[in-house]
Structure formats: C-alpha cells, structure tokens
Amino acid sequence: MGTLPSGAAGEVPILTPDQVRPGMVGFGKTVFRGTKIDTFRVEIVDVMRNVFGPKEDVILARLSGGPLEKTGVIAGMSGSPVYIDGKLIGAVAYAWGFSKEPICGITPISDMLATLNRAPGPSPLPSDRGRLSGPAEGSSESSRMDYGSEGVRPVAVPLSASGFAPRAVEQMRADLTPYGFLPVQGGGGTDTTLAAGPLEPGAALGVQLVRGDLSLTGIGTLTYRDGGRVVAFGHPMLYGGRSSFPMTSAHIYGVIPSQLISFKLGVASAVQGSIVEDRASGIVGVVGRAASMVPVEVAVRSDARTQAYRFEMIRHPDLTPILARGTLLSALISAEKLGGDMTTRTRSVIRMEGYPDICLENAYSGAQALGLTVLDLVKPLDALMDNPFLSAPVREVRFEVAVDESLHTASVEGLRLPRGRFRPGEAIPFEVALRPFHGGEQVVSGRVTLPPYVPAGPLVVRAGGAQALEKIEVKRAPGRYAPKDFAHLLELISQAERNDDLIVEVASQERGVTVHGEELPSPPSSVLSILRMSRQTGGVDRVEGAVLARVRIRTAFVLVGGQQTTVTVERE
DSSP states (O other): OEEEEETTTEEEEEOOGGGOOTTOEEEEEEEEEBTEEEEEEEEEEEEEOSSSSTTOOEEEEEEESTTHHHHOSOBTOTTOEEEETTEEEEEEEEEETTOSSOEEEEEEHHHHHHHHTSOOOOOOOTTTOOOOOOOOTTSHHHHTTOTTSSSEEEOOEEEEEESOOHHHHHHHHHHHGGGTEEEEEOOOSBOTTSOOOOOOTTOEEEEEEEEESSEEEEEEEEEEEETTEEEESSSOSSOOEEEEEEEEEEEEEEEEOOSSOOEEEEEEEEEEEEEEEEETTEEEEEETOOOOEEEEEEEEEOSSOEEEEEEEEEOOTTHHHHHHHHHHHHHHHHHSOSSSSEEEEEEEEEEETTEEEEEEEEEEEETTHHHHHHHHHHHHHHHHHTOSSSOOOEEEEEEEEEEESSOOEEEEEEEEOSOSEEOTTOEEEEEEEEEETTSOOEEEEEEEEOOTTOOSEEEEEEEEOHHHHHHHHHHHOGGGGSOSSHHHHHHHHHTOOOTTEEEEEEEEEEEEEEETTEEEOSOOHHHHHHHHHOOOOSSEEEEEEEEEEEEEEEOSSEEEOEEEEEEEEOOO
C-alpha cells in the first residue's frame, strides 16, 4: 500500500492491482445530478493483466447504486474514483458494449499517477505544437474506440452541444464517435450562473472543444487532485499527448437512460484551467492555465438581416476541420434555412503568424449549395491543419456568407471562334453561350492571346466553369497539385478558382513534366527520354499537354459544364 499527497485533505492511501482481490467491496464517487458528488457501490470481480499492452492492467468491477441498475455504466462516469477501505484504487474507465450488467474496467491509480507526474511542458501554441492525432486505423487504440462492438472500450465521453442544429449534431456524431465522443443535443453553452462546485475527486469535469456562441463540451469525472494539478477520465480523450484544451467545472442536468449508451446530460459552468496531457491512462489538467484556441467568426447575410457568431475551437489537425464544418453548418441553418434552392456568395480569411493572410471568395448555387458552401469553406483550413510540413500557425478565421434564396446558375452551352487558324502572338476572339436557369441565352465575349513562342500545329481551346476545368486540369498535371513545402501549399490554396468565373484557356497536346510541383511545359525530347529511363521515383510526374494561355471573366452565375474546340497555329 502507498500514499498520495492530497492538495486538500492530507495523504490519500492507495492500493495497487497486486493488492486488489476478487470479492473486495468499496465505493466510487461521481455526480448524477447538479454538482452534488454521490457514491455508488463497487464490488471487485478480478484483475485482468496486460489488457492493452505489457503492464497495462485493468481491474474488473461490478457497480450498483443510484441509477446504475437501470442505466448500466454511464457515459460521463469516466474518471470516477474508486476506493476500497478508504484507499484509492483507480478510476472507472472502460465498459463492454451491450452489457446487461453495470460491469466496468478500472484504470489503476498507479498508471494515472505516472501521467500526472510527467514533467510538464509548455502549452502547444501554433508555432511549436507537436502534431496531435486521433487513434490510428487498425491500431489497438483504434479498436478501443469501437462503440458498436461488444468488446472492451473506453466509457464514452458525452459531448454536450449547445447552439448546434440537429442536422449538424447528427453529422458530428458520425465524425466524432470514432474518437470516443458521444455528441448529444444539450443547452446552455457555458453557463457561468450555475454553481461550479469544488474541483475535487468525483466532481464533474468538462473539456471544451468549442466555446462561445456555440459550445461543445465533453463531460467526465475528476479522479484525483494534487494542488493545482488534476487527473481525470482514466482513459485518453484523443491520444493527443501534450495538449491544450479548456478545462471547466460542469453541471449535470441528469442521467439519460438508453439501451445503447446511457449518458450524463450536462453543461460547462466555470473555466478552471487547461488540459495539458492526454495519455493512455487519463488526462491531466492545470488549474489557472489558459488554453490555446482558434478564434472564429461567422457572418451570415441575407436581404432580411445579418447574423454574426463568434466562438473558439481547439487546435487539432483532425478535429478542428470537423468542428469548423459543424459550427459553420449550424450558423447557416440558424441564420437562414436548412436547404432547398439557394445561392451563396462566400468570403473566407485565414490569418496566420508569419505568413500572409489567405483570402478566398466563391459562389455556389442549387439544391446542394448549403452543403457545398460548408465543405469548400473549410477545405483550406483542413489542408492547413493537417499539412505534413509544420504545425499550422493559424491565428484566427473569418467566414462570410451572403445567402440569396433563388438560383443563379447557367450552363456553358457553346463556344464560337471567328476562324480556325491563327499565328503566334495573335489574340483569339471568342464568344461563349451561357444558358441561365429559367432564362434565355446570354453571350460572353472576350479574347485570349497566344504566346509568341507557340509552335505550329493544333491547339485546344476550352471554355467552362471552375468545376469542369478543374477535373481536366487535375488529370492533365496531377503532380502540380502535390505541395512540395508549406509555402507551395499556401500558393495552391490561394489559386483556387471561383465557380462564377468563366475560364477560357488554350492548351497544346505536347507532353511535359512537373518536378516537385513545378510544371515544365514542352521540355526537349531528350529530357523526356532521360526521365522515362530514370529509375528514380517521387517528385517527377508526367504532364499531358500544357496550358499556354488563360483568361477569366466574372459572371453573375455559378457555371456548370464546358465546351471545347480546336484551332491550328501557322507560322510563316
């Protein structure tokens, strides 16, 4: 038997797994309602050795008391401390899918102390944060997150969603369940009017993924406190290692019994500090430390009104884009409507430390405009957060969406040229026929100029919207869209085409190459021969043709489809 120093009540004795025997009876602490810490009965079944790896033991126990006979092990009980003869043995942390009895796995307190006593590192700010990641597919950690199986799994962490539309919660449930979260429609956001209750063993503990006008808070239980440090959950939250997530007190409205997973319905009350470690045996928080978050603002405009939403999200390569999609979708649904025919015009600004701002504008129209708006607005943030080059130094994000409840689409139906033969350096006049939805034909005129070095022979002239020509472009030069470094990634993101631009381009059929993302159009045949004979892989990709000239003309429509024709270049 050992002892733990306690920040509030002297020394707390402990029992290790070797000292625990089947049939021992003790009690656990958790909150079933409000902030009052209740107790429940714990009977030891046995000790399972090396469950998740060498020396990773789990204490098997049967729970009873309170609502547990009806609910089974409750999502939100993660971290509930368990005592035998007044000695702390560990925390409720694991359960079995579809179990008929409230049987749980207890993480030994000795394992949790090893996490608590790790040397504290600096907060993972944007410039120095190590990559955080969810469980790798196929790993033992991934299998422990399978909530649809009958095997052992971490007790789910209920995510109380406030300000989120039901459709967004449903989508986030599909995205976040593999990480061990259970998104539930909650309310109240961060309610600072509620009594926080003492931050002590058995108290409800919140971990916020989103806070502000929209709130998403994971609910668990505090296991042990040592002065200004706490350890909780008894299992990982995201396997993130060194972390920076807001830590709060939590108020529990009640327990919702369910045949699948019963859960605590709660809300964050007062911010207490920051989660700084996220390890296999639990999470560690530091009281009074501020978490590093990504500030986000969403502005939604229509003829009727303008709505603005402000919130912050955690920094995580996988979860930040998921959370951004959920919050943006909820803001659009709340401000306007769920779906149907509409046109949106968007502007996004991503500000970063040490790099220029990324500013993008676009337009979407049709029955799927809402979904496309959300997906495309978040794509640049997704690429930045999950890039392989460095920790994305994102400082803040702003999304602006103007909504028009009518269609502004047009199909590209024709491309007309005055003749079929041109000389190098000559401008090619063109007329492109557009057919707006519920409208008559409109003609867009312009010129695209051939470069003076273009060789004699056939060329292709294409006209279309961004989506149609992007498919051709990616197939033509796939290597051009593989970023070689962070600066190249920023360049590719900033070059995204607009859906309401008519793009007219002239392309040759000559083959070229891309070398580490840089296109070399029409290289000498000797260079192509060397590249074909080379056994080296990576960095060099073949290009099918070269774009010689391109013009863009802004229209009032989101363009669909494209047309092309051929011309011949003649030299004197």
